[in-house]
Amino acid sequence: MNADHTVRSFDEDLKVLAKAVLRMGGLAxxxxxxxxxxxVRRDSELxxxxxxxxxxxxxxxxEINDHAVRLLALRQPMADDLRSIVGALKISADLERxxxxxxxxxxxxxxxxxxxxxxxxxxxxxMSRLVQDILNDTLDAYGERDLDKAVEAxxxxxxxxxxxxxxxxxxxxxxxxxxxxxxxxxHLLFIAKNIERIGDHTTxxxxxxxxxxxxxxxxxTRPKGGGQGEYGxxxxxxxx
Numbered sequence: 001m002n003a004d005h006t007v008r009s010f011d012e013d014l015k016v017l018a019k020a021v022l023r024m025g026g027l028a029x030x031x032x033x034x035x036x037x038x039x040v041r042r043d044s045e046l047x048x049x050x051x052x053x054x055x056x057x058x059x060x061x062x063e064i065n066d067h068a069v070r071l072l073a074l075r076q077p078m079a080d081d082l083r084s085i086v087g088a089l090k091i092s093a094d095l096e097r098x099x100x101x102x103x104x105x106x107x108x109x110x111x112x113x114x115x116x117x118x119x120x121x122x123x124x125x126x127m128s129r130l131v132q133d134i135l136n137d138t139l140d141a142y143g144e145r146d147l148d149k150a151v152e153a154x155x156x157x158x159x160x161x162x163x164x165x166x167x168x169x170x171x172x173x174x175x176x177x178x179x180x181x182x183x184x185x186x187h188l189l190f191i192a193k194n195i196e197r198i199g200d201h202t203t204x205x206x207x208x209x210x211x212x213x214x215x216x217x218x219x220x221t222r223p224k225g226g227g228q229g230e231y232g233x234x235x236x237x238x239x240x
Contacts, residue, residue, distance in 0.1 A: 010075055017067050017088050018143070024060040024095045025139040025205075029132060031057070031102035032198060036128040038109045039191065042117070050106035057099035064092040080215075087212035091142065094201040094208070098135070101194040101201075108187045108194075118184035119174055123167040128195050131160055135202045138209070147213045154206035154218065160199035167192045 031050055038047035068085050071077065077085055112118065134156050141150035171185045171192070210218040 010071075010077075010081075013067070013071055013075070014081065014084055017064065017071070017085065020060060020064050020067065021088050021091055021095070022139060022143050024057060024064065024092055025135070025142070027053070027057050027060065028095045028098040028102065029135050029139070031099055032105070032128060032135070032195070033132055035102045035105035035109065036125055036195075038106060039112070040125055042109075042113050044110055044113045047106040047109040047113070051103050051110070054099050054103040057096060061092045061096040064088055083212045083215065087208050090208045091205050094204045097201050098198050101198045104194045105191050108191050112184060112187050115184050115187075118188060119181065121167065121170060121188055123163060123170060124188065124192055124195070127160065127163040127167060127192065130156075130163065131195055131199045131202065134160070134199065135205075138202050138206050141206065142209050142212075145209075145213050147210060150206045150209040150213070151218070154203055154210070157199055157203045160196060164192055164196040 031053055034046055034053075035050045037043065038050060068089050071085050075081070134153050137149060137153040140146070141153060168189065171189050174181045175185045207218045210216075
């Protein structure tokens with residue numbers, strides 16, 4: 001962000017935009033945490049609040065879009081400032097999708113809670129905590145304009161993919177062992193896929209931060225854990 005603007009109010013406008021993105025990210029992170037907590041506790045009331053809370057994230061995205069478009073029209077920014085505004089637009093779009101996936105987890109929890117308790121799968125909370133940590137680090141990288149932190153967060157997507165693959169195998173095994181597990185385990189599979197997709201969108205955010213800060217795309221091949229070719233696209237098109 002250029003510290004030498006002739007119009008000081010432009011600096012303030014850019015800060016307001018960045019704060020709105022961070023606020024949106026914090027809400028998305030909380031939505032995921034609450035959705036998984038609702039799963040673990042079989043808490044339908046909390047799951048319902050997660051589903052209803054998605055509208056707050058949608059409203060913030062619209063606020064960011066309106067603010068960014070106004071800045072583009074009135075300020076005609078260039079270089080760093082232009083990347084800051086366009087980056088906020090792109091990042092907010094990914095955060096909105098993260099909120100959608102967290103809401104989807106909440107909806108699945110509501111259905112699961114109407115079924116007999118499923119065999120506990122500790123991998124889902126563990127996978128969620130990992131994604132939350134990566135999202136938190138990514139948001140810190142955005143707030144601090146920290147290139148190294150963004151790249152480090154980006155590289156951890158492989159860990160999420162590995163956990164998803166292991167979880168997929170575990171749930172399929174449960175379904176093969178006892179057909180009565182199929183319904184609950186199917187919902188758990190969708191929950192796991194939603195969390196994995198949150199990890200993908202967090203990686204998108206990290207890539208946008210890299211461009212925002214450096215002005216060049218992150219050209220490395222996105223890391224993917226083992227088994228993605230075999231399992232990664234199984235639910236594609238249904239939860240995307």
